[in-house]
Amino acid sequence: MAEALIIYTSLTGNTEACAEIVSAQLEEHGIDVTMEDVMLSEPEDFLDYDIVLVGSYTYGVDGVLPDEMEEFHEELAELDLSGKVYGVFGSGDDFYPVFCSAVDDFEEQFEKAGAVKGGTGVKVNLYPEEEDEELLKKLADDIVAKYEN
Ligand SMILES: Cc1cc2nc3c(=O)[nH]c(=O)nc-3n(C[C@H](O)[C@H](O)[C@H](O)COP(=O)(O)O)c2cc1C
Structure with missing residues (x-):
């Protein structure tokens, strides 16, 4: 059976909710x-898995990584x-000028x-609503399709 590891950080639970949707799918x-x-992980943990995911909120007003993600990144x-x-x-907040840049930073x-x-990559405004849920599930579906091909 294929194995996936999701490493995430979440201060107020929004990114964690996204991670749970992806995980369930x-x-x-x-x-x-x-x-x-x-906080309990290191990048090397990914070496033991077939499918590897990161979930991160964005911080710092003009789109910087959370402190706890910097070394990992x-x-x-x-x-x-x-x-x-x-x-x-x-997850991010589209109130800020640079929205969800952590997603781009990790893809790089x-x-x-x-x-x-x-x-x-899926960028969610605050807590995942129904349409975000669809995008997160699609990400999981697409990852599995890519893995199987
Ligand atoms: C001080 C501060 C700075 C922030 N800066 C940004 C930002 O530059 N871009 C962005 O998209 N979101 C920004 N956010 C919003 C958070 O990323 C957003 O609240 C997110 O949903 C938090 O995710 P979490 O619940 O997983 O911790 C900022 C939030 C705070 C408190």
């Missing part, structure tokens, strides 16, 4: 999913994740690490 496809808080690009399928999602690192993009 992956499980629908028979994927064995582990969710880990970034830096080290991620140094890994060899070739052969693995990745996905990124995150996964590309540097040689992972294959499984689907379009």
